[in-house]
Amino acid sequence: MTETRQHGFDTLQVHAGARPDPATGARQTPIYQSTAFVFRDADHAAALFNLEEVGFIYSRLTNPTVAVLQERIATLEGGAGAVCCSSGHAAQIMALFPLMRPGCNVIASTRLYGGTVTQFTQTIKRFGWEAKFVDFDDPQALADAIDDNTRAIFGEVIANPGGWIMDIDAVAKVADDAGLPLIIDNTTATPYLHRPIEHGAALVVHSTTKYLTGNGTVTGGCIVDSGRFDWSASGKFPSLSEPEPAYHGLKFHETFGALAFTFHGIAVGLRDLGMTMNPQAAHYTLLGIETLSLRMDRHVANAEKVAAWLETHPAVDRVTYAGLPSSPYYERARTVCPKGAGGLFTFALKGGYDACVKFIDSVEVFSHVANLGDTRSLCIHSASTTHRQLSPAQQEAAGAGADMVRVSIGIEDADDLIADLDQALAKAAPSMAAE
Template identity: 85%
Template sequence: MTDGPTYGFDTLQIHAGARPDPATGARQTPIYQTTAYVFRDADHAAALFNLQEVGYIYSRLTNPTVAVLQERVATLEGGVGAVCCSSGHAAQIMALFPLMEPGRNVVASTRLYGGTVTQFSQTIKRFGWSAKFVDFDDPKAVADAIDEDTRAVFGESIANPGGYVTDIRSIADVADAAGVPLIIDNTSATPYLCRPIEQGATLVVHSTTKYLTGNGTVTGGCVVDSGTFDWSASDKFPSLSAPEPAYHGLRFHETFGGLAYTFHGIAIGLRDLGMTMNPQAAHYTLMGIETLSLRMQRHVENAEKVAAWLEKDDRVDYVTYAGLPSSPYHDRAKKHYPHGAGGLFTFAVKGGYDACVKLVNSLEIFSHVANLGDARSLIIHSASTTHRQLTPEQQEAAGAGPGVVRVSIGIEDADDLIADLDKALAAACG
């Protein structure tokens, strides 16, 4: 969209980044299903490869459909640029890649998606990186965990699976004082419920597979750059501040300023890691984002109703939803997440592990799948699936103990969801 009026969220989620196709006038963003692009001449090709001109070279790096999605997500998040990739897990590696070197570490929240805990505690060791896990409800503990080798702080805005809400501002203050970027996974909240950059985050990552797409059709990820971090303030981030041998000594921060991180993500990250988002996935996600605010309102409305019903049920030990007045995170959610606490939470079933298994096997409307953020209501027993690789202590710290199930409340009729849970609880606890 052109410079001018400041548009509202509902307008931007439909129009940001999109323009009528210059060749055909098509109003919906086309799927540019091509691997490569014809150069005007040899000089044009050279300028593109030297990063002297912005354009399309090869779809591992840039694609017109994906570019629209990148601009739209960056706009909704209040960032200067974004890089889309093949999945949310890819986005996490892409986010860390320009920051880390062998021997460096990331300080991460204990309340993270189980796959992220595994990625950070196990897989990144193969790069020579490491992670320290800290309770983000204790900013002092976060500060104490940061050392001279720390290159990033990583948390989730609304933590998966428990739905706990993070006080991003307090963690951002700690990261700022240490001179390292704060990365916030905003998958569960989306920019409709929370804009982490406004609360001090440097980078935002998404699994676009979830609420942004909203229909369970494609996987994808995105890294959004705030454009505010001074990568040259110290020697901690040579990938962005020092000469880059692959581009004849070009210094990304010196050359591209606030867009340095975004350009590096494309020119180095996608070029060498190859975690490319395909244009059809970008197209599905763009269509999903057009109704994001409408869906999130319904997700929140239904989650509040279902959580309140569960909390009163004698077959349920507790519910973790931050939208409930009884939640210790309720005041924080009202302050930092004014549109609601999302559609994701857990509840503990009396009877423990076995009762949880019976519950998920007895539901009809809820789908038992390893996903969240779908228009459909979803459920999973995290301890036997997404968090299975974690130790019992890690499971409990993440809010995914053996007697707990995670629900992602969809946009169906809330009374039907309650009736489905009521029947399944009867089967599980009878």
Template identity: 80%
Template sequence: MSDGPGYGFDTLQVHAGARPDPTTGARQTPIYQSTAFVFRDADHAAALFNLQEVGFIYSRLTNPTVAVLQERIATLEGGVGAVCCSSGHAAQIMALFPLMGPGRNVVASSRLYGGTITQFSQTIKRFGWSAKFVDFDDLDAVKAAIDDDTRAVFCESIANPGGYITDIPAVAAVADAAGVPLIADNTSATPYLCRPIELGATLVVHSTTKYLTGNGTVTGGAVVDSGRFDWRASDKFPSLSAPEPAYHGMTFAETFGPLAFTFHSIAVGLRDLGMTMNPQGAHYTLMGIETLSLRMQRHVENAVKVASWLENDPRVDFVTYAGLPSSPYHDRIASVCPKGAGGLFTFALKGGYEACVRFVDAVELFSHVANLGDARSLVIHSASTTHRQLTPEQQKAAGAAPNVVRVSIGIEDADDLIADLDQALAKATA
């Protein structure tokens, strides 16, 4: 099918990127479980390796099953191309890799997943990169943090764990004025709830492990390229705007235009970093995306009902869900996430850290796991797990204080979820 603008989201999530198999007529995308692909002849092989022709060489770089997933995610996000990789963390490195260099920095929101804060504050130092963490509600602070060595601005559309909604248009305007790309992690929102590219983001990253797959079976990541950033407007991005020695001096921005970032991420990023998504994982994610809109609608409906109940429970100190009228981020739903505030949020127990530990041990229907975005409802105490490596100040800034529990609301019967929370709260606060 043609992935034209006339098709709606529900149609594209089923059909985008996929055609019946030309050999067998198989309607579902096959799992091309092959390491390598046969060349037609020597000239064909040379053209592929010279990036003069698009095709399949070796599954570290390109694979037909993964290619369908890449086209589908890019279409749903409104991008020109996408690159899939082995995990959400891999996607973050893949997004930064063509932009950064020794001595360069990324300005990042202080409200991020704990693993991302650790990756940015510790691990990327090994590349000679650094990160500055800023409260993105303070646009003046974001502006002040950007300097001559800044190469990207990074945020989450709906922040994990608190469910805070970032004012993407405002942050994008700051990044544009500074001549650097905005990278938006859209994992918690998915393109059904939020379209960061339409709001001004240059790149979108995903942990496809979460809502896109939706069934807790495989890990994966994706980087979506808007195709709108002019990499040649300055000398800040030589990987894309200067001659590439590995390809006989070819310039990616000149040769591939709007697809420069996408082609660089495959031809250099996947080639050398090797953060490859396997074709079976891509297949599971494709099947998950087919029901994305249906699941996200139910996630949002359940989250509103559960969060409202928790907010009125005397054992709960506060709830952070942006879908509640009491949330300071509620007004951003209409402009950033018009179909709802997602299914992820936190709430604080009046009994503090110990009550939180007793609570996660007492749930029965909720699963105590280090994941989110599953069809099942999930819970975790971030301060003792996903955000454990952070300082108390960092935990509080990220929305993962010791008295806070994170929930990922699934698609079960909302009344059953409330009953489970009720009995667990009773045990935690007894």
């Protein structure tokens, strides 16, 4: 694509990173289902392995199909580069990997996906890392939690499961004042509803499994590098600022500048952690992104209609959707996500745990699955599934209490979704069925 003018989002989601295949002229990006790629000669191979030339070596590191996806996501997010990997959880580990050392910590929001909380409270301890959880609605508490061993701040713009909206500008200021990178999980918002880099994020992570792919077919993850963080300023990030022994003393930030994190993610992260995205998964995600804006508009419109209806149902105690005027995050959502508050939220049933289980067992159009961001509408009882490993206090803090149902609103006819919810609620709480 020519760079003579700034293209709009709808154009970039179709074209960014993609060019006709030079060998065949194929318009759609091919699936380069190849483990390895032939070098022109010995000097070419040496240059690639020395990071002196960009190209394809081995699909654990780089692959042409995956490369197109990386460029497309980076373009949509307004980043300098991106690294795709095998899942959203892989993306989180890969985002932290160059920043952390044993004894270091990351400050994380209390409002995170349950799997992320488990990863941060349990698994990262095996690396000698620690996570400290803070309510990001309290910037002073966030600032007070930072110490000499803090290396990053991590949060979600639209938090899973409750759909709460982060005051990203306030959080970014705390990170900037402390000289720390802000890592934002933008899975539930997508770059169509919000672009964290424009609000101070240094890195953006995605579970591409969700809205970016949008059809529930493949898992994947991505780390977008803003290219704006100075990795050499504080001496806290030696993996990026100091000589790398595996590359004859090369300094990533000095050598690659704005793309330092991206090159490190591929040359060290994918090389040694091996959390590789396969080319077929990249292909499916590229197809999904082509319709991202169209789908997100429908997700938002349906979510607004369904949430408003649920709020009036006698069996429903409360609805957390930030797109409702009754939400404490409504005004913030209009600023942070002016195109809409997404398609994910929770609602509480007055009948508690038992009513939630009965409701889940009664839906027909909604699918009971551990996923979100699908074209199909999905539901789950987080306390007994995705957040089951957490304590009751952690579940409540994350918005996944025993009385809460999480819904991911799809792109079906909204009236059909409401009818399905109505019949399921009638079975879950027959004494409070809507008239």
